[in-house]
Amino acid sequence: MPARLAFIRVGVSKFIVDTAVDIMEAPIKILLVEDNPAHAFLLREHLADQHDVRFDLTHVEGLEAAFPHMEEGDLDVILLDLSLPGSVGLETLQLVLPRTPHIPVIVMTSHDDKRMAIQAVQEGAQDFLVKGQVDGVLIVRAIHYALERHRLGAESERYLAQMQASEARFRAVIERNADAMVVVDTEGEVLLTNPAAEEAIRDARDDLERSVQDRTKELARSNEALHAEIAERKRAEAALQKAHDDLEKRVQDRTVALSVINELLQLEVDQRKHSEQILRESEARHRALLDAIPDAMITISRDGTVLEYKAPREGILPQTPSQYPNKPIAEVLPAGFGRLVMEHVEEALETGQKQVFDFQLPINQEGHDIEARIVVSGEDETLCILRDITERKNAERLKTEFLSVVSHELRTPLTSISGSLALMAAGATGVLPAQADAMIGIAHRNSERLVRLINDLLDLQKIESGTMPLKLEPVEVLPLVEQVMEANYAYGSRYGVTFELDEDVPDLWVHADADRLMQVLTNLLSNAAKFSPAESTVAITVERHGASVRVSVVDSGPGIPEEYQDLIFQKFAQVDASSSRQKEGTGLGLSISKAIVEMHGGAIAFDTVPGQGTTFYFDLPEWHEEGVEV
Amino acid sequence: MEANSLQRIMMIEDDLDIQAVAQLALETLGGFTVELCSRGHEALEKAPGFGPDLILLDVMMPGMDGPTTLERLRALPQTARVPVVFMTARVMPHEIDHYKTLGALDVIRKPFDPMTLSSTLNTIWNQHCV
Numbered sequence: 001m002p003a004r005l006a007f008i009r010v011g012v013s014k015f016i017v018d019t020a021v022d023i024m025e026a027p028i029k030i031l032l033v034e035d036n037p038a039h040a041f042l043l044r045e046h047l048a049d050q051h052d053v054r055f056d057l058t059h060v061e062g063l064e065a066a067f068p069h070m071e072e073g074d075l076d077v078i079l080l081d082l083s084l085p086g087s088v089g090l091e092t093l094q095l096v097l098p099r100t101p102h103i104p105v106i107v108m109t110s111h112d113d114k115r116m117a118i119q120a121v122q123e124g125a126q127d128f129l130v131k132g133q134v135d136g137v138l139i140v141r142a143i144h145y146a147l148e149r150h151r152l153g154a155e156s157e158r159y160l161a162q163m164q165a166s167e168a169r170f171r172a173v174i175e176r177n178a179d180a181m182v183v184v185d186t187e188g189e190v191l192l193t194n195p196a197a198e199e200a201i202r203d204a205r206d207d208l209e210r211s212v213q214d215r216t217k218e219l220a221r222s223n224e225a226l227h228a229e230i231a232e233r234k235r236a237e238a239a240l241q242k243a244h245d246d247l248e249k250r251v252q253d254r255t256v257a258l259s260v261i262n263e264l265l266q267l268e269v270d271q272r273k274h275s276e277q278i279l280r281e282s283e284a285r286h287r288a289l290l291d292a293i294p295d296a297m298i299t300i301s302r303d304g305t306v307l308e309y310k311a312p313r314e315g316i317l318p319q320t321p322s323q324y325p326n327k328p329i330a331e332v333l334p335a336g337f338g339r340l341v342m343e344h345v346e347e348a349l350e351t352g353q354k355q356v357f358d359f360q361l362p363i364n365q366e367g368h369d370i371e372a373r374i375v376v377s378g379e380d381e382t383l384c385i386l387r388d389i390t391e392r393k394n395a396e397r398l399k400t401e402f403l404s405v406v407s408h409e410l411r412t413p414l415t416s417i418s419g420s421l422a423l424m425a426a427g428a429t430g431v432l433p434a435q436a437d438a439m440i441g442i443a444h445r446n447s448e449r450l451v452r453l454i455n456d457l458l459d460l461q462k463i464e465s466g467t468m469p470l471k472l473e474p475v476e477v478l479p480l481v482e483q484v485m486e487a488n489y490a491y492g493s494r495y496g497v498t499f500e501l502d503e504d505v506p507d508l509w510v511h512a513d514a515d516r517l518m519q520v521l522t523n524l525l526s527n528a529a530k531f532s533p534a535e536s537t538v539a540i541t542v543e544r545h546g547a548s549v550r551v552s553v554v555d556s557g558p559g560i561p562e563e564y565q566d567l568i569f570q571k572f573a574q575v576d577a578s579s580s581r582q583k584e585g586t587g588l589g590l591s592i593s594k595a596i597v598e599m600h601g602g603a604i605a606f607d608t609v610p611g612q613g614t615t616f617y618f619d620l621p622e623w624h625e626e627g628v629e630v
Numbered sequence: 631m632e633a634n635s636l637q638r639i640m641m642i643e644d645d646l647d648i649q650a651v652a653q654l655a656l657e658t659l660g661g662f663t664v665e666l667c668s669r670g671h672e673a674l675e676k677a678p679g680f681g682p683d684l685i686l687l688d689v690m691m692p693g694m695d696g697p698t699t700l701e702r703l704r705a706l707p708q709t710a711r712v713p714v715v716f717m718t719a720r721v722m723p724h725e726i727d728h729y730k731t732l733g734a735l736d737v738i739r740k741p742f743d744p745m746t747l748s749s750t751l752n753t754i755w756n757q758h759c760v
Contacts, residue, residue, distance in 0.1 A: 413647075415741035420651050422744050428744075462722075468723070
């Protein structure tokens, strides 16, 4: 059970001392310690002059002599000179004071030691006197004051001792009390506690300490939690800041991007405006161009409806443009022509290929040649371009007629010339003199050359105008090659060249115009003969080459120099002019051969080694009896 | 000589030089009997009397041209079935086709080779008339 705690409040102790000097009738016993006899004498005289007070003065000149008096203790006051033999200054006082704790000491100093005198008072002297500045009254008063202060001091000590004793008792009472007691002053400061109180306080302190510890721990935890919360908050704030920064950056980036996009958009708008302007100008140009084109243009849908039209001002067509739109093409164009156009519209839409055909249209009692071109111009939509090609057709007809006539007019005299020369050269008209025979031979060869040139020119014209028809039929290659070899036997002999066919020729067929194929082969054989050395052989091979039939003619001539290889299939191409003359060529044969082979869907080419020979070959798609080309 | 061999040839050609070359080639080298005519009308007159096995006919001639002459020859009983070969310098493909459409057996191009003319005619004869 905790001790009861009581607080005792005490007031400030006050001791009232009667300060009146108790003038004792008994003499004041003075011990004068002075080594200067004159000063001792003068002091004694001053004291003698004071009749109100009686003094019992003992004078000694040094400390050694003074100590016995001090130890006897029968003294009221000591007058001590600080400058003594063997001891000077404060040391003198320090030697005296321990021996005279109950006797007041007044120090005497010279005029110069006033400061020391003050220090002496601070050390424990009751007062000080300056030699030469004192008189009897001053000395008596100093002695009285010293005695009184000393008495008061002694009395204070006595009261203090009493109080200490009283306090000890009080403390003992309190300490022995079972109740907890605490003495405090008026300021609330604890002056005393008894063990019970201390225990109670200790318990309370312990409780308090535990409470403080608990509270400290709790505070620490709270603090920790708070720190954690603060840290978390800081992290959250940092994250928030980062998110904010990121957002700011994204906003900035987005702003920049939007700015760029905006500029790009503006640029695009400008470009579009520019493009639109260009488009308008282009459209105007195109419209002007279309207006200037003398063709009729009709947009026709899959079902034959006219969607758009553009007719030339001076039309070749019988109806005015305003009647075209949304009518069937068959009603717009003359019946036969409209039907033909629709057939080609359907073909164009089906195949995606451009369709071109000619049609002769009677207009104003005159026949007009109309060329129709039909192209796919959109989904289920075609553009039909009609052009009046009457003049061109007429020109072509005139050209063809001209060529025919020229051909006839040239061939007719050539027939007589070459025929006569052939007969004479063959000896049909009798034996000629040697020189005449040689000259006739020259004339005959050149007349033949002229005939070939005319034939080649006509062929070329036909090829270039696309009017060379091909009579395509299955042709067995081997008999055709043999026939050409036989026909050119004489020609080869002229150059001392023989033609040899490869022995193992497979049974191969092509779909070709036999006459034209022979023309190609004749050209290759005659070229080979012309360019081969005398007594050499030109080899002919026929073989299957993939899905094609390849016919090769191999000579052992000089080969084709590299610089001529790209020109060899061009018109009038020969290795050189002198060779051309020497070899009697027209320079058109290979060009015509190439065209003929390509018209058959084949290809012609050569391999050559300068100085060793050349192989010309052409490939044609192989034809099979069942009609399937591989 | 075989009964159906080619022996008598009538040549209708306005160019006398060509006539001379052909005659030499056919008579001297080929051994044929040749009747020469310079005009279509002349041929129509001579043909029934001559009785040709084969007629060699030019296309372009003054007065009556070759196709017309052919048509007229076909109208004569004596020459209605006599084979005709055109000999011409007008040998564009469509022209050759046209001649054959008219009933010509074949077409010999000018200039022809007099050295092979007879053999060429024999070949045609053998292909179509034997």
